[in-house]
Amino acid sequence: MALQNDFIQSVPTNLYINGQFVAATGGARFDVINPATEDVLASVASADVADADAALNAAEKAMADWAARTPRERSEVLRKAWELMDARLEEFAHLITLENGKGKTDAMGEARYAAEFFRWFAEEAVRADGLITHAPASGARIIVQHKPAGLAVLVTPWNYPAAMGTRKIAPALAAGCGVIIKPAAETPLTMLALMPLLEEAGVPAGLVNVLPTHRPAEVVDHMLHDPRVRVVSFTGSTAVGRKLLKAAADQVLTPAMELGGNAPVIVFEDANMDTALEGVMLAKMRNLGEACTAANRVYVHEDIVDEFTRRLTQKMSALKIGNGIDPSVDVGALVNLSTLEKVEGFVEDAIAKGAKLECGGQRLPGKGFFYPPTVLSNVSADAACVHDEIFGPVVAIQTFNDQEDVIRRANDTEYGLVAYVFSSDMKRALQVCERMDYGMVGLNRGLVSDPAAPFGGSKQSGLGREGGHDGMLEFMETQYISATW
Structure with a gap:
């Protein structure tokens, strides 16, 4: 379907897998609607499970090199991402308004907030502090370190199409993980538009993959049952969060859940x-x-x-x-x-x-x-x-x-x-x-x-924290080594 806005014509509308914008395997697409006019903004590719497998393969390959990089190298890439996004806040705010409906002031606030996660986690990437101490009883050395947990599936809502993505992508990359992000079908364009910026910042091809889809339950469930996936991070309703937790239990995944509120x-x-x-x-x-x-x-x-x-x-x-x-x-x-x-x-x-x-x-x-x-x-x-x-x-x-x-x-x-x-x-x-x-x-x-504070709730509002120092640890495993020397 023809795009309806000159600005939108520059925004990618295909899946982003292994550093390339590609059509969905099955050729399916769905429309994104402007809430203020009810006009069609764009037709976006709709991923299926074959596309999910391609994204997982790409992320697995890219993560091997990314996790081996020094924390400072990862930090510099994230810092560059912040600089690039900070220079383009007006563009991202305009896109957020077009697909989400919020006013310009709100959209600019979100764009600025979203960019800040790259800066914050650029600083946190070098602070995954460990510990070396003596075991009081045995005298052995206790060595504690934090390692990248593995591939992460990120599921984001429509209300903050930029910030809910960067709040998950930035700590995952800081920790050394590869990711597949499934944005909300109402607002996939902002996350797709972010990918060329990440490329420019130096994020390796395949490390971040974006899968818009009008079949989210099937695609996400398929990924959560892949043994390479170790973390699922979700922001959305408590009802959907409960379903994802049940699916995550099959592979005993680390869940980071920011759910409903009252x-x-x-x-x-x-x-x-x-x-x-x-x-x-x-x-x-x-x-x-x-x-x-x-x-x-x-x-x-x-x-x-x-x-x-x-x-x-x-x-x-x-x-x-x-x-x-x-x-x-x-x-x-x-x-x-x-x-x-x-x-x-x-x-x-x-x-x-x-x-x-x-x-x-x-x-x-x-x-x-x-x-x-x-x-x-x-x-x-x-x-x-x-x-x-x-x-x-x-x-x-x-x-x-x-x-x-x-x-x-x-x-x-x-x-x-x-x-x-x-x-x-x-x-x-x-x-x-x-x-x-x-x-x-x-x-x-x-x-x-x-971004500097641990965002999250108790009871049925979720598990884990996003932002602050805690946000990066959600994508890391704590390893303990008992040593004698």
């Missing part, structure tokens, strides 16, 4: 109102709320809830909605129709159960998957949006007047990715943070994601 926000009566409003806006509206870290349940102390709701509604109502390629737009399109309908259903359900609609609440007419910034107050505890990820620009406000009660309510979920706490009493705030049953907590801020 983030609570607690705004205490002594919170700085401006800080809390800014934090909630960032935690909710970053990426249109299409993020596992998005604020999902906002608990506001009853003494300040009226002012908080009024001012938040003003801020949400002032946001400009439209096609994200317009730099003046604050809120772009949701990624697809099913996401739009899910958000719509959450709002209708909450209102039916007694919530008050403060602003928004109706999808925009015409082309594109647009839903306006929406504020719901007086949301009941049995509303569906309280128990599941909204994944859209909807703030659901509840009230509280007791600290113990709000901690219990915040923790009352199977998810445990991130929580947010706003209070001017630092002693109390830190005590509350420590009692949050979450892998991450934002204290007086609405953004926790940072």
Whole structure:
């Protein structure tokens, strides 16, 4: 199918295997849709199991040399990748907007965040520190070192088509592993566009392979049952994560799983109102709320809830909605129709159960998957949006007047990715943070994601950590040698 945009014409649309863009073995292709216009952006090759085998073969061959390189050599390649991507942020942001729908500001933020993983893991590549010590009882030397784990299968979501890829590729390469990445079918173009940049940076042919596919379950399952694969890293829903964990168990693979969330926000009566409003806006509206870290349940102390709701509604109502390629737009399109309908259903359900609609609440007419910034107050505890990820620009406000009660309510979920706490009493705030049953907590801020920090959750929000020093160790095996000399 003819490409619809001059910019898109320069973006590869075939599979990337062994350093080459190639058609799928079976010739299958699928369309990528612009969420803002519902036009076809591109027709992309759809991998099958034969293509997966070719990618595994290429990665295995390339990894043998890559793993033998010094950490400094790997570090320099990753550093170059950062420099190249940092110089092309505008291009990547534009592509992210076209295939994902998010506004230019959000897209630029993602592009910058994505590039930073290359810089961070360029620095971490030389810090896989080991240990030499004496065994207290035997007197033997204990030698501990970290080695590349093996081939890694990376499965990424549509909400951050650049960052979720680089957050996995960069630590895997730093560790010395070869990878096969399966991007989401909604947003494969950004990851394909990254490959020429990695080539230019010096990544060897075959070390990184990209397999878009409209048959993800079959292709990924096939790779997870190949004995050469030792790590599976997945970002996405808890439901899909459970299936991948079951498949990974057959080969006893190392799983790195960043799954769903249901983030609570607690705004205490002594919170700085401006800080809390800014934090909630960032935690909710970053990426249109299409993020596992998005604020999902906002608990506001009853003494300040009226002012908080009024001012938040003003801020949400002032946001400009439209096609994200317009730099003046604050809120772009949701990624697809099913996401739009899910958000719509959450709002209708909450209102039916007694919530008050403060602003928004109706999808925009015409082309594109647009839903306006929406504020719901007086949301009941049995509303569906309280128990599941909204994944859209909807703030659901509840009230509280007791600290113990709000901690219990915040923790009352199977998810445990991130929580947010706003209070001017630092002693109390830190005590509350420590009692949050979450892998991450934002204290007086609405953004926790940072390449230098260990990103991940507890309970059904995942296993392992991405970013920080921990992120590279997910792709390494610890080896212990007991020696006498």
